[in-house]
Amino acid sequence: MNRARWIAAGLLAVVFLLALGANVLAPAPYAKQFRNDTDHPPSRQYPLGTDDLGRDRLSRLLYGMRISLLLAPAAALISTLLAAIIGGAGAYAGGAWDRSTKIMTDLFLSLPWLFLLLTVRALLPLEIPAMTSVIVTFALLGILGWAASARVVSAAVRGLRDSEFVLQARASGCPPSRLLLRHVLPNVKPILLAQFWISVPLFILTEANLGMLGLGVTEPLPSWGNLLRELENYAALTHSPWLWAPLASLVLVVSLFQFIVAGEEYAS
């Protein structure tokens, strides 16, 4: 990693620490309502003001960031593992397995991502507890977001399967499990890592879109998606610039991720 990427990683680490320390750093609990101070402008007590229910915006932003920054990597881990299992195993097995996993991947890729998410999300109950909605949203992202990564992983595994060193290892009697663990997996690891890093900002953005459509994390739990819904109040945007804070933080985090991802992609 070059110096610029180290700086980006450092900034991202600071944001992570801020989000992780929400319990300590947040001036108030995320759901606490100060009913006498609704729509309060920024002050010493409320650095980003309060929303229309009197909840402290900074506290909600910190807690919302924590949810997205902890669960998007978890969802990315699920999708990368699924990509490794479906794409990698199919390509390694070859023949009909490879063809059927390819068809399945193409089918998933042909469905626009948000349409698929909406369909599957609609199959689950909409009125669910806030904590369940967080788990459901990110689990769906992880379970349905494997296809693009699987295509990359399967192409890499296919190349490795037909490579000379694997053929030689096979010819010298290397058992399939050892072949997979010692020769194929270490070579696919950088690709899996790159796919993981690519998925994290994608999932953060998708949750934000779902949240804005009212199908993501539900109130009173904050997330970038439902915090951005305050932007729908056009009239307040011009004289309340602090309403842009969730968008600014989202753009900062996603751009830092993308900056690091560019390096990972290049390395892999």
Added chain:
Amino acid sequence: MKSLRSISHHLIAIVLTALLGGLLGATLVRMAPGFGVQESDLNAQLSAETRQALHRQDAVERNVLSYYWHYLAGLSHGDLGYSRSMDRPVSELLRDRLPETLQSLAIGVAGGWLLGLALALPATWKRSPLYSATASVITGLFLCIPSAVLALLFLVIGSPGKLAIALVVFPKVFRFSRNLLIKTYALPHVLTAKARGLSSARILAYHVLPNIAGPMLALAGVTVSIAFGAAIPVEVVCDSPGLGQLAWKAALSRDVPLLVNLTLIIALVTVAANSFSDLLAPTATRDVI
């Protein structure tokens, strides 16, 4: 012969998508909570015989394979089923809303391509690090903003929200075409043409475009899919009566049959767009070396 085989491969892919997608959808509908619950059971005005008749009718739908068979038979006659939440046939809803989405997609895809190429071409010609960095930062910024927020921003400044789709598409077009153009401009035959003093326009038209037409057409298919995805939040935020808004309404009212039909149709359209661009790519690409 080769092109016939390619066409048949793509047709098989479209048919497979329809069959697998339909089966997947039919299965998902059955897994949804509340499936099979009869509202008529709560209607005291209906007799026991009528309720039994309705149950018998429903029993056919409960078996996924029999339902799927009926669904395919209906599909072959253009019958896509009935939307309970909208109280209208799905085909009628699609007919009403498709033009709005197609218009949004056309504006979005065309705008995205124009903007992407308008930024990518100077980045290749000038090779100025400052221009390249600025263009990369601008496109990177748009990749970091959710499409729903982009649509909102357009509404705030009083512009049509549909243009937000163009801003979702253009970063992808810019990045892909810039990389492709840089590689193509470094090819020996292009360097020779430059050394012989050919004009920039002639080099682009005769030596660069024929080389990049194939991959660009493949990207065109992909951008249709990207634009479809962006159409949901954009149409919801801008309250435009298209397929994206219909999908969102169907999701909120848990009208799964409607959603499954919509997803299947959109999958077919995107697979067809990708297949079409894949088929055109070899004919569009000319070996100019």
